[in-house]
Amino acid sequence: xxxxxxxxxxxxxxxxxxxxxxxxxxxxxxxxxxxxxxxxxxxxxxxxxxxxxxxxxxxxxxxxxxxxxxxxxxxxxxxxxxxxxxxxxxxxxxxxxxxxxxxxxxxxxxxxxxxxxxxxxxxxxxxxxxxxxxxxxxxxxxxxxxxxxxxxxxxxxxxxxxxxxxxxxxxxxxxxxxxxxxxxxxxxxxxxxxxxxxxxxxxxxxxxxxxxxxxxxxxxxxxxxxxxxxxxxxxxxxxxxxxxxxxxxxxxxxxxxxxxxxxxxxxxxxxxxxxxxxxxxxxxxxxxxxxxxxxxxxxxxxxxxxxxxxxxxxxxxxxxxxxxxxxxxxxxxxxxxxxxxxxxxxxxxxxxxxxxxxxxxxxxxxxxxxxxxxxxxxxxxxxxxxxxxxxxxxxxxxxxxxxxxxxxxxxxxx
Ligand SMILES: *Cc1c(COP(=O)(O)O)cnc(C)c1O
Numbered sequence: 001x002x003x004x005x006x007x008x009x010x011x012x013x014x015x016x017x018x019x020x021x022x023x024x025x026x027x028x029x030x031x032x033x034x035x036x037x038x039x040x041x042x043x044x045x046x047x048x049x050x051x052x053x054x055x056x057x058x059x060x061x062x063x064x065x066x067x068x069x070x071x072x073x074x075x076x077x078x079x080x081x082x083x084x085x086x087x088x089x090x091x092x093x094x095x096x097x098x099x100x101x102x103x104x105x106x107x108x109x110x111x112x113x114x115x116x117x118x119x120x121x122x123x124x125x126x127x128x129x130x131x132x133x134x135x136x137x138x139x140x141x142x143x144x145x146x147x148x149x150x151x152x153x154x155x156x157x158x159x160x161x162x163x164x165x166x167x168x169x170x171x172x173x174x175x176x177x178x179x180x181x182x183x184x185x186x187x188x189x190x191x192x193x194x195x196x197x198x199x200x201x202x203x204x205x206x207x208x209x210x211x212x213x214x215x216x217x218x219x220x221x222x223x224x225x226x227x228x229x230x231x232x233x234x235x236x237x238x239x240x241x242x243x244x245x246x247x248x249x250x251x252x253x254x255x256x257x258x259x260x261x262x263x264x265x266x267x268x269x270x271x272x273x274x275x276x277x278x279x280x281x282x283x284x285x286x287x288x289x290x291x292x293x294x295x296x297x298x299x300x301x302x303x304x305x306x307x308x309x310x311x312x313x314x315x316x317x318x319x320x321x322x323x324x325x326x327x328x329x330x331x332x333x334x335x336x337x338x339x340x341x342x343x344x345x346x347x348x349x350x351x352x353x354x355x356x357x358x359x360x361x362x363x364x365x366x367x368x369x370x371x372x373x374x375x376x377x378x379x380x381x382x383x384x385x386x387x388x389x390x391x392x393x394x395x396x397x398x399x400x401x402x403x404x405x406x407x408x409x410x411x412x413x414x
Contacts, residue, residue, distance in 0.1 A: 003321060004321060006384065012314075013383050013384055016307065017303055018304065018378055021299065022380045022382065023044075024043055024045075024295055024380075025044060025379070026042045026043070027041055027380060031362070031363055032363065032381075032385045033363050033381070034364045034374040034376070034377075034381070035373075035375055036226065036381070037225055037342045038225060038373075038375065039231060040225055041377070041380050043291040043295060046230065058283075075095050075234075075277060076094055076274070078290045079094040082095060082204075082223070082293050086209040086211050087209055087211045093273065094236065094274070094277055095286060096235070096236070096277050098234070098235055099220055100130070101251070101278075102237045103130050103134070104137055105237065105250070106168075106219075106220055106276075107120065107137055108249055108250045109243070109250075110168075110217060111141075111145070111166060112248060113195050113247050118144055118145045118163075119146050120167075121164050121167045121169075122148070122149055122169065123149065123151060123169055126169075126170050126173075126199075127170060127174040127201065130168065131147070131149075134147055153180055157188055160192050160194060161192055164192060165194060166194060166197060167189045167197065168199070169198060170198075170200075170201060171198055171199065171200055172207075172339075173340075175371055176332055176371075177331075177339050177341070177344050178338060178339060178340070179340050182209070182214050183213075186198075186214045186215060198218070199219070200220070201220075201222045201225060202225065202226075205228075205293075206225075206226040208305055211238055211240075217240050218240070218243070219237075220235060223236060223289045224289075228295065229288065229289030230288040230292070233289040234282060234286050239273060239275070244272050244273060245271035245272065245275060249275065249276060252278075253279040256276065256277050257270060296379075299379065307378035309339075311383060312341065312343050314383060318387065319390055319393070322391065323390065323397055327347060328345045328347050329345055330343070331344040341376050343373075344367075344371050345372050346372070349403075350371060351366050351408075351414065352403065352407045352408050354372050355406075355407035356402035359401075362392050362393070374389070
């Protein structure tokens with residue numbers, strides 16, 4: 001195969017149908033941003049949105065804003081937009097709370113549909129908050145449930161049988177970037193009479209998802225990664241229509257009540273997606289998340305997927321071509337249909353190499369003990385950025401700059 005050069009990458013950018021989306025984001029001029037899988041980039045409209053909500057709405061209309069600026073139903077309004085990106089219908093998604101909190105709600109709700117079964121299947125190597133939260137819930141429920149941790153797609157399928165109550169999995173693995181087969185796993189889950197919960201943190205906004213075509217029961221995910229919703233922006237919850245008003249979640253705050261402003265003494269669940277809410281929303285963050293979600297709702301998901309895979313293929317090829325001698329080991333599956341929108345590799349000096357890369361203007365991140373992660377976000381990354389990132393990596397490895405003391409100091413966030 002002929003060696004790839006920078007010219008070829010520039011050519012790919014010229015042919016890129018999604019290229020214009022980059023103009024909708026504000027990015028530091030000399031940096032190459034490859035952490036969009038952790039914190040999405042800032043849409044240019046973010047600042048004017050903050051001004052609008054703070055000055056024009058809060059500062060001017062005050063409490064009237066709940067009605068006249070739609071604050072009271074903002075979770076649902078933005079949820080309906082997000083729904084179009086995950087194959088859900090209007091009225092099946094709300095944007096609210098943190099992912100971890102929503103994990104708690106949906107696993108608890110799912111368990112109520114299967115009261116006689118006690119097993120919850122999860123992936124042991126999952127992003128910890130989902131598993132920690134499930135452990136907290138099991139404890140709260142009196143340790144009557146059993147968490148079954150499986151690994152690999154086959155291991156997960158094998159763990160699902162007629163004794164399982166709930167199967168809660170993350171579609172794209174946060175570390176390796178591996179994509180699970182949602183349709184096959186959900187099918188097996190439901191054949192066994194169990195309830196499916198999908199965490200879409202690393203797939204929502206990154207690839208086409210069709211929850212209803214897969215007949216998924218519940219899903220959750222965050223909006224600050226590929227949806228570019230802003231730091232700590234609220235997460236989302238999907239509850240299939242058939243479960244609304246029936247599978248109740250336990251954080252039964254007034255927003256989940258059938259008539260919040262009736263101020264009744266006793267709880268009555270809303271008979272719709274509102275039952276997944278708990279309390280008053282963080283309006284500023286919520287309103288801000290709408291800009292990025294709007295962008296995702298406009299983009300053609302197939303074109304996004306194609307570009308994302310082409311970019312990660314390019315990254316993998318370039319690391320092999322330019323940095324083949326430096327001992328990087330690819331962790332992400334090579335097969336296109338088995339990976340999300342990031343590339344992970346391992347290296348024993350991974351932490352220092354990531355720090356040196358950041359020093360050179362390439363923002364990737366590190367996950368213990370030895371994983372370098374690079375998010376390939378097709379909305380604002382160019383093919384030439386992939387070339388330039390690998391070129392800088394090559395220099396760091398050749399000159400061993402990562403061995404400098406400044407790149408070996410541990411920071412709280414890696
Ligand atoms: C990013 C991520 C989260 C984040 O949870 P928070 O509650 O927002 O801190 C949870 N689960 C997975 C799988 C993630 O990738």
